Amino acid sequence: MTAVEPDTAKPEGFVDNDEKPVGYGRMLRKEDPRFVRGLGKYCDDVELPGMLHLAILRSPFAHAKINGIDASAAQAHPKVKAVITGADLAEQGLAWMPTLSNDVQAVLATDKVRFQGQEVAFVVAEDRYSARDALELIEVDYEAIDPVIDVRKALDPDMPVIRDDLEDKTDNHCFDWETGDEEATNAVFDKADVVVSEDIVYPRVHPAPMETCGCVADVERVDGKLTLWSTTQAPHAHRTVYALVAGLPEHKIRVIAPDIGGGFGNKVPIYPGYVCAIVASLVIGKPVKWMEDRTENLVSTGFARDYIMRGEIAATKDGKILGIRTNVLADHGAFNGTAAPVKYPAGFFGVFTGSYDIEAAHCKMTAVYTNKAPGGMAYACSFRITEAVYLVERIVDCLAYELDMDPAELRLKNFIQPDQFPYESKTGWVYDSGDYEPTMRKAMDMAGYEELRREQAEKRERGELMGIGISFFTEAVGAGPRKDMDILGLGMADGCELRIHPTGKAVVRLSVKTQGQGHETTFAQIVAEEIGIPPADIDVVHGDTDNTPFGLGTYGSRSTPVSGAAAALVARKVRDKAQIIASGMLEVSVADLEWDKGSFHVKGDPSQSVTIADIAMKAHGAGDLPEGIEGGLEAQICYNPDNLTYPFGAYICVVDIDPGTAEVKVRRFIAVDDCGTQINPMIIEGQVHGGLADGVGMALMEMIAFDEDGNCLGGSLMDYLIPTAMEVPDWETGHTVTPSPHHPIGAKGIGESATVGSPPAIVNAVVDALKPYNVRHADMPLTPSRVWEAMQGTLQPPI
Amino acid sequence: MQVTMSVNGEEVTKEIEGRLLLVHFIRDHLGLTGTHWGCDTSNCGTCVVWMDDEPVKSCTVLAAMAGGRTVRTVEGLEVDGVLDPVQQGFIECHGLQCGFCTPGMMMTARALLDENPNPSEEEIREAISGQICRCTGYSTIIRSIQWAAAKEAETPVTVGSAS
Numbered sequence: 001m002t003a004v005e006p007d008t009a010k011p012e013g014f015v016d017n018d019e020k021p022v023g024y025g026r027m028l029r030k031e032d033p034r035f036v037r038g039l040g041k042y043c044d045d046v047e048l049p050g051m052l053h054l055a056i057l058r059s060p061f062a063h064a065k066i067n068g069i070d071a072s073a074a075q076a077h078p079k080v081k082a083v084i085t086g087a088d089l090a091e092q093g094l095a096w097m098p099t100l101s102n103d104v105q106a107v108l109a110t111d112k113v114r115f116q117g118q119e120v121a122f123v124v125a126e127d128r129y130s131a132r133d134a135l136e137l138i139e140v141d142y143e144a145i146d147p148v149i150d151v152r153k154a155l156d157p158d159m160p161v162i163r164d165d166l167e168d169k170t171d172n173h174c175f176d177w178e179t180g181d182e183e184a185t186n187a188v189f190d191k192a193d194v195v196v197s198e199d200i201v202y203p204r205v206h207p208a209p210m211e212t213c214g215c216v217a218d219v220e221r222v223d224g225k226l227t228l229w230s231t232t233q234a235p236h237a238h239r240t241v242y243a244l245v246a247g248l249p250e251h252k253i254r255v256i257a258p259d260i261g262g263g264f265g266n267k268v269p270i271y272p273g274y275v276c277a278i279v280a281s282l283v284i285g286k287p288v289k290w291m292e293d294r295t296e297n298l299v300s301t302g303f304a305r306d307y308i309m310r311g312e313i314a315a316t317k318d319g320k321i322l323g324i325r326t327n328v329l330a331d332h333g334a335f336n337g338t339a340a341p342v343k344y345p346a347g348f349f350g351v352f353t354g355s356y357d358i359e360a361a362h363c364k365m366t367a368v369y370t371n372k373a374p375g376g377m378a379y380a381c382s383f384r385i386t387e388a389v390y391l392v393e394r395i396v397d398c399l400a401y402e403l404d405m406d407p408a409e410l411r412l413k414n415f416i417q418p419d420q421f422p423y424e425s426k427t428g429w430v431y432d433s434g435d436y437e438p439t440m441r442k443a444m445d446m447a448g449y450e451e452l453r454r455e456q457a458e459k460r461e462r463g464e465l466m467g468i469g470i471s472f473f474t475e476a477v478g479a480g481p482r483k484d485m486d487i488l489g490l491g492m493a494d495g496c497e498l499r500i501h502p503t504g505k506a507v508v509r510l511s512v513k514t515q516g517q518g519h520e521t522t523f524a525q526i527v528a529e530e531i532g533i534p535p536a537d538i539d540v541v542h543g544d545t546d547n548t549p550f551g552l553g554t555y556g557s558r559s560t561p562v563s564g565a566a567a568a569l570v571a572r573k574v575r576d577k578a579q580i581i582a583s584g585m586l587e588v589s590v591a592d593l594e595w596d597k598g599s600f601h602v603k604g605d606p607s608q609s610v611t612i613a614d615i616a617m618k619a620h621g622a623g624d625l626p627e628g629i630e631g632g633l634e635a636q637i638c639y640n641p642d643n644l645t646y647p648f649g650a651y652i653c654v655v656d657i658d659p660g661t662a663e664v665k666v667r668r669f670i671a672v673d674d675c676g677t678q679i680n681p682m683i684i685e686g687q688v689h690g691g692l693a694d695g696v697g698m699a700l701m702e703m704i705a706f707d708e709d710g711n712c713l714g715g716s717l718m719d720y721l722i723p724t725a726m727e728v729p730d731w732e733t734g735h736t737v738t739p740s741p742h743h744p745i746g747a748k749g750i751g752e753s754a755t756v757g758s759p760p761a762i763v764n765a766v767v768d769a770l771k772p773y774n775v776r777h778a779d780m781p782l783t784p785s786r787v788w789e790a791m792q793g794t795l796q797p798p799i
Numbered sequence: 800m801q802v803t804m805s806v807n808g809e810e811v812t813k814e815i816e817g818r819l820l821l822v823h824f825i826r827d828h829l830g831l832t833g834t835h836w837g838c839d840t841s842n843c844g845t846c847v848v849w850m851d852d853e854p855v856k857s858c859t860v861l862a863a864m865a866g867g868r869t870v871r872t873v874e875g876l877e878v879d880g881v882l883d884p885v886q887q888g889f890i891e892c893h894g895l896q897c898g899f900c901t902p903g904m905m906m907t908a909r910a911l912l913d914e915n916p917n918p919s920e921e922e923i924r925e926a927i928s929g930q931i932c933r934c935t936g937y938s939t940i941i942r943s944i945q946w947a948a949a950k951e952a953e954t955p956v957t958v959g960s961a962s
């Protein structure tokens with residue numbers, strides 16, 4: 001009979017939360033009872049009296065001049081309330097808006113369109129069907145211009161200039177960026193026994209959360225206050241940007257991020273649709289809803305990756321890695337919409353030296369504009385770390401291939417050693433803590449690595465294709481220290497407020513926002529552990545700028561590293577005050593009290609104690625409090641991290657390839673993660689599982705491709721393939737715990753480790769399986785046709 | 800045109816456009832927003848409901864086609880304040896994260912267990928293969944359905960019809 005295996009449902013080493021009085025451990029999620037009843041409230045579920053519907057007309061061309069727009073027929077549609085074009089917005093100074101990378105992006109095109117799917121006009125109508133009907137009635141006179149699609153040719157002198165809106169722009173250059181020491185790196189390459197080079201492409205992919213982007217804008221007619229229900233991962237940052245762009249006073253803007261159906265980075269940027277809905281509500285004086293369809297989501301909202309990398313690695317002949325260097329050509333699309341801290345135009349790509357102690361490293365990058373959708377945000381990763389980890393883990397495998405060395409052994413030989421932490425990498429990143437070998441060994445044990453290699457050898461004898469792929473990644477998450485990191489001038493800190501009610505129940509207010517990560521549960525657990533109130537008695541409020549403190553939001557695995565730290569520290573601040581009140585109640589000095597997770601007692605006399613609830617009642621009640629202490633039991637802080645946190649992990653993938661069809665089957669996937677202190681292992685395991693499935697998608701199926709005219713070939717879920725339950729194995733997960741030394745509870749981020757770490761493991765496994773065909777590298781997505789070409793020796797890069 | 804159907808055991812009659820999709824009828828006209836919408840091409844399965852005890856993608860059915868039939872949505876899973884074992888299983892085994900695919904997954908799971916009370920892992924994967932979850936990687940969804948199957952084997956429950 002079907003049994004639910006306790007081992008898989010409850011990871012090793014953790015007791016259920018309900019077996020302990022408070023705090024960390026496996027605890028069922030507080031948000032689930034509403035979701036399983038279908039009572040989640042997502043953006044499209046918001047229904048307001050008199051609400052109108054907005055639909056956007058998009059460009060069919062990748063590059064074309066707009067000679068004119070005739071909206072009269074649409075305007076005449078009986079259910080249409082307004083049709084707005086770029087020219088209308090330009091009159092209000094609203095035709096352009098800033099991107100998160102200090103570039104500008106058209107809200108509605110005025111002069112020309114620069115990618116297929118670009119916003120050209122919008123219609124507001126009484127219902128969603130009529131709004132779409134009216135789009136068909138708008139006539140746009142386009143004059144096609146040659147599009148710039150091949151990123152390798154974007155800087156050729158005869159190319160059309162895409163961004164002629166920018167002053168004096170004469171080419172399609174976006175930016176150059178460099179890190180590391182070129183001279184030192186060249187020197188180690190010169191003295192190396194072995195140098196291996198490989199061209200490695202990370203194709204354009206899309207986060208494609210199951211809920212598309214959208215919003216409901218409602219401008220109050222009397223006091224002019226805008227309430228915006230919006231699919232945003234960063235409600236506070238969005239509010240400030242709206243204030244700066246639209247000139248609305250910030251206190252008259254309330255951004256509410258209701259339940260969000262997945263984000264994965266896709267819901268970090270501000271999209272033209274949000275601005276259009278705000279404008280529409282302002283103009284018409286009614287609430288306006290905009291929800292994009294799936295095609296709009298895939299063709300126009302933030303993509304990820306799109307890096308063409310040349311990776312080079314230098315080593316001694318016995319496998320000591322000396323240096324890594326890389327040249328990158330980055331496709332940023334028509335507008336630079338990268339979401340990354342301002343000083344990091346290439347995000348955290350600088351961690352491409354990986355988990356290895358090497359002598360020198362260098363990277364040169366050129367980013368260009370093309371006639372493709374803007375984006376370049378982190379798709380479930382901390383700002384371009386996915387690309388960096390893929391590069392290093394692929395090139396290390398290429399080195400293993402050339403040295404004919406086992407890839408596990410090669411990695412073990414080169415790891416940064418535990419006594420080297422904190423470790424400053426050759427590109428200037430200070431890794432906070434790590435102990436890599438035990439994590440690697442654990443993954444190898446779980447996989448039965450030696451046995452797998454024996455099986456592979458036997459199968460190769462028989463002509464069967466089996467591959468074993470390894471990746472060992474280090475991530476840098478929790479942006480970030482405000483001395484280095486800001487987005488559009490906003491420091492990357494997070495606030496947190498905690499209030500203990502008179503009866504000892506509590507409310508904690510966060511600046512971050514869950515999109516499925518389970519903040520309502522984990523943040524209650526963090527506070528519970530510090531203040532001794534059961535998580536069930538702590539309400540978590542988030543996603544509403546009127547009711548939460550300022551902070552930069554949830555992306556790049558930053559919630560636990562930054563906001564989680566804020567939650568722990570604000571609870572400690574409240575506890576300190578509680579201790580002073582307790583000293584008055586028990587008539588002893590503060591120093592004579594001991595904390596007992598939930599109560600203070602007099603040292604040496606546990607019978608003399610007061611609970612947090614007693615103290616809360618006293619703090620709000622009658623009678624004197626100790627000298628200088630205000631009533632109430634609450635606090636607020638803003639946490640500015642000292643450093644990023646550096647989670648890591650060892651992943652092993654086993655694939656079988658059908659030699660007749662070249663279809664790849666992921667047979668097993670073993671993931672051992674180290675994210676420091678674990679708050680809720682059930683949620684951690686879930687986060688890892690989701691990222692692993694993303695990895696299978698990117699490695700084997702997902703790619704946003706374009707034809708030579710700039711038509712997007714990945715505009716539906718029929719063309720842009722996402723793994724179903726049939727393409728993924730039952731995941732095997734494990735963990736080690738190496739706490740972060742600078743984080744108040746020792747936790748590191750986990751939300752994106754698996755998305756970052758799994759693609760190289762899968763690709764390495766496929767390439768390993770193809771060793772009999774002398775394949776050293778094959779670019780993603782490894783679809784059957786591409787694997788077949790690799791077997792024939794005819795595989796070309798995907799772009 | 801006018802359409803009448805039974806939704807979660809209640810008869811509803813509404814004036815609708817002939818082209819109205821069942822998913823929009825359920826969400827916009829009946830206010831049952833537990834059924835979601837996630838694609839334009841019948842690929843994602845966030846919209847799965849039952850029509851006459853069969854799971855269907857309600858984005859691919861006209862509301863008019865459901866006339867005279869029995870529709871059951873996620874809101875109809877809980878009976879008299881008691882969660883269906885499938886709902887409980889999703890909570891117990893962390894079968895959901897953002898919750899967006901969850902109603903559709905649970906409707907398919909309920910139909911599977913009614914037909915096959917003890918499905919293998921492969922049979923579960925097959926059953927939900929027309930649906931996408933971007934968050935969970937599916938293992939916990941499978942465990943959730945196995946949990947419900949195990950629970951029902953222990954305590955047989957009468958579920959599976961809208962009435």
Ligand code: FES
Binds near residue numbers: 859
């Ligand atoms: S909405 Fe995607 S299948 Fe119905």
Ligand code: FES
Binds near residue numbers: 516895896899900
């Ligand atoms: S739980 Fe988010 S899509 Fe399945």
